[in-house]
Amino acid sequence: MKRETFTSADWLTAWEHSLTLPAALRPCALLAPLLEEGQSAAEKLSIGQRDTYLFDLYQALFGPELTAVVHCPACTEILELALTTSDLRLPAASLPLTMLALEEGMYRIQFRLPDSRDLLAISMCSDIEQAQSLLLKSCVHSVVxxxxxxxxAELPQDVIIRLTQAMAEADPQAVTEIALICPACAHAWSETFDIAHFLLDTLGGWAERLFDQVHTLASTYGWNEADILAMSPSRRARYLARVHA
Ligand SMILES: [Zn+2]
Structure with a gap:
């Protein structure tokens, strides 16, 4: 990843740009400023690698704590989860290989891991069978x-299942599961944690608060947006405290 300092204005721009993209590509817009080749490089990351970077970005912007609210599927009790990025982010693994191989029975398969462009393509499919066949067509390089x-299309179902498992094993961060037990009814279940959705949502809340601050300071002092955004958060907070005093 590139090492640079980003201002509030930069993250506001990245977040705003993400809103113009289809849902599958939105998280990539947040990683684009951090990668040498920008958006296209972010879209080509495997989903697990993308999510590893998103956990790191969340921690850099908002610290390690993540608070999530879930409902027990058995009794609808509301559970507030106090999590940290280290609970959910897997230890830094080496980048997944760009081309992987699987030998299953008489079949030898070369494949790559699904990325955000694949998610975009399958989001337009009308059913799960069409999505699966499109994903296989895109990610499988050769079958011998x-x-x-x-x-x-000629692969038997059991080989497809094994291939799907091999993809998941090669990219473990692609699906982040949390094991939960309901304190009210003791129901145990597993919840998927989506860091892309969580980070976009958190950044959206941050952006709205920032707009409030700009609005207050601009209307009080007549300063322009660029100057207000260029201030450090602590300096902005000091002026806001004086406005509200
Ligand atoms: Zn329950």
Whole structure:
């Protein structure tokens, strides 16, 4: 990742840009400023690698604590979860290989991991079968059975299941699960934590508070937006305390 200092104005711009994109590409807009090749590099990260970077970005912007609210699926009790990024982010692994191989029975398969462009493509599919076949077509580079090259539509279901498992094992951060037990009814279940959604949501709340601050300072002192955003958060807070005194 690039090492640079970003201002509030930079993150506001990145967040604003994310809103113009389809949902599958929105989290990539937050990583784009951090990567040499910007948005296109972010879109080509495997989902697990993307989420590892998003956990790091969340921690850099908002600190390690994440508070999430979930409902028990059995009794609808509300659980407030006090989590930290280190509970959820897996230890830094080396970057997943760009091309992976699986040997299953007589089949030899070369494949890559799904990325955000694949998520965008499958978000437009009408059903799960169409989504699965599109994902296989995009991510599988070659299938060989003995001496014959096959296409992905010819793969038996058990090999497809094994391939899906191999993709998940190679990119473990792609799905972040939290094991939960309801304090009210003792129901145990597993909840998926979506850092992309969580970070976009947190950044959205931060942006709205920042707009409030700019609005207050601009209307009180007549300063312009760029100058207010260029101030450090603590300096802004000091002026705001005087406005409200
Ligand atoms: Zn419950």
């Amino acid at each position: 059975q003995g001496d014959h090259e096959l296409n992905t």
